Amino acid sequence: MGKFVITTRKNGEFQFKLNAANGQTILASEGYTTRAACDNGIESVKKNASDDKHYERKTSSNNKPFFNLKAGNGQVIGTSELYESEAARENGIESVKKNAPEAAVADETQA
Template sequence: MGKFEIVKRKNGEFQFNLKAGNGQVVLTSEGYTTKANCQNGLDSVKKNAKDDAHYERKEAANKKYYFNLKATNGQIIGTSQMYESEAGREKGIESVKKNAPESTVADLSIEI
């Protein structure tokens, strides 16, 4: 089973990553100024992940493939890694659909 990890960037912003069961990052958020906003984005991913209509399939200038997951309002709430093939990108989308709704959340942003 996958899991979300909330991390704090060096610039002080919060971001989350969705990792598949094998530990590979399949979706990354933008940077958020507050942890609460980061959590809201994460919750939106959980809510929208199952609906294929929320996935925007893209091809980068370097001919690699990726996708964005969008909220109901059209805002991007997560971006995938780069894939060598369209088939790889589709597997990534399937991984997000399967893992995101039920994934646990690990908050790694806590400072000790």
């Protein structure tokens, strides 16, 4: 089963990553200034992950496929890694759809 991992960045912001069952990161958030905002981001991923219309399929400047997961308001709530192929990107999206809704949350912030 997948897992959200919450960490603190060097600048003090909170960030979450969604890891698949094998531990590979499949989605990462931007930085949040508060823990509550980070928690809201995780809830938004859980709520929006299963709906394909929330995935924005993109290509990076070096022609690598990736995707953004967007909330209902159009705001990006998570970004994938760069993939070697569009097929691999689709597998990543399917992994988020499968793992996010029931994923546990692990807090690895320094209190």
